[in-house]
Amino acid sequence: MKWRFCSEEAETERYVVCNADEGEPGTFKDRVLLNSYAHQVFEGMTLCASIIKAEQGFLYLRGEYLHLVEKLQDILEQRRDSGLLGNNILDQGLNFDIEIRLGCGAYICDEESALIESLEGKRGIPRNRPPYPVSQGYLGKPIVVNNVETFFAASKIAAQGGQWFADVGTKQSQGTKILSISGDCTKPGIYEYPFGTRIEQVLQDCGATDVLGIQVGGPSGTFIGLDELQRTLAFEDLATGGSFIIFNQSRSILDIVKNFTHFFAHESCGFCTPCRVGTSLLKKTAG
Numbered sequence: 001m002k003w004r005f006c007s008e009e010a011e012t013e014r015y016v017v018c019n020a021d022e023g024e025p026g027t028f029k030d031r032v033l034l035n036s037y038a039h040q041v042f043e044g045m046t047l048c049a050s051i052i053k054a055e056q057g058f059l060y061l062r063g064e065y066l067h068l069v070e071k072l073q074d075i076l077e078q079r080r081d082s083g084l085l086g087n088n089i090l091d092q093g094l095n096f097d098i099e100i101r102l103g104c105g106a107y108i109c110d111e112e113s114a115l116i117e118s119l120e121g122k123r124g125i126p127r128n129r130p131p132y133p134v135s136q137g138y139l140g141k142p143i144v145v146n147n148v149e150t151f152f153a154a155s156k157i158a159a160q161g162g163q164w165f166a167d168v169g170t171k172q173s174q175g176t177k178i179l180s181i182s183g184d185c186t187k188p189g190i191y192e193y194p195f196g197t198r199i200e201q202v203l204q205d206c207g208a209t210d211v212l213g214i215q216v217g218g219p220s221g222t223f224i225g226l227d228e229l230q231r232t233l234a235f236e237d238l239a240t241g242g243s244f245i246i247f248n249q250s251r252s253i254l255d256i257v258k259n260f261t262h263f264f265a266h267e268s269c270g271f272c273t274p275c276r277v278g279t280s281l282l283k284k285t286a287g
């Protein structure tokens with residue numbers, strides 16, 4: 001929908017951004033995708049550019065992923081040499097290139113409008129909507145911002161077809177979701193599941209026993225206990241960006257709350273009063 005809305009804008013100077021600022025505690029899937037599948041991610045961005053008619057793309061990369069920059073620059077260079085980026089891509093008349101921009105470690109810059117502010121060289125604070133970024137985003141021009149996983153999936157969909165993707169998952173949540181699984185389990189790591197998968201299945205696969213609860217979607221997400229293991233990964237149930245942190249019975253729920261409260265107080269950008277003041281009050285209460 002974003003690609004369609006952006007392509008329908010009257011303004012023809014348009015931009016593509018890959019949100020690789022991955023700052024939600026417990027998520028590391030984008031780092032793995034960029035480390036192992038960067039070609040596919042750049043392919044997805046180029047497909048988006050060809051559809052929305054953009055000439056410039058940005059990979060907004062988390063500052064802590066500095067170690068990936070050289071490798072990613074090499075891959076961009078290879079793609080330019082192969083005629084997959086630059087002027088007149090594959091003789092199809094498309095001009096598009098990708099620049100890497102580094103974030104500076106602010107959680108709020110993962111939010112797309114704050115990210116755009118940061119791209120423009122300003123302090124990262126969220127913008128009010130409307131206008132939405134697809135109509136007025138970077139430098140006031142239409143922009144599509146998508147996550148690394150989305151561009152990766154787009155490249156696979158282009159090759160295998162929409163039906164192939166839609167055949168997996170549930171009616172409301174089609175396709176798959178990549179999870180970053182960490183915490184108290186014997187096999188942490190990256191897992192890809194069809195939407196609709198039950199939490200108990202995930203716990204079984206990653207070797208989690210003696211579970212106290214799971215933080216699905218990172219501190220901004222949902223904490224579920226043992227009586228909710230039948231719930232599913234899906235937009236209609238447990239929506240998640242991919243962070244999946246498992247806590248066993250040796251953990252104190254109060255310590256978890258304290259940790260998350262400190263995180264939000266530290267990362268509040270300070271723009272809105274309920275968050276600026278509220279997170280500090282919560283931190284004082286949690287101790």
Ligand SMILES: Cc1cc2nc3c(=O)[nH]c(=O)nc-3n(C[C@H](O)[C@H](O)[C@H](O)COP(=O)(O)O)c2cc1C
Pocket residue numbers: 019020021022023024107108110111112113145146147148150151220
């Ligand atoms: C506080 C906050 C943190 C966010 N963190 C991320 C993030 O780490 N990565 C990301 O891609 N999107 C993040 N988002 C969502 C982005 O604003 C944006 O919706 C997303 O990049 C769009 O990608 P998609 O449509 O491909 O899912 C965050 C949003 C908020 C409000």
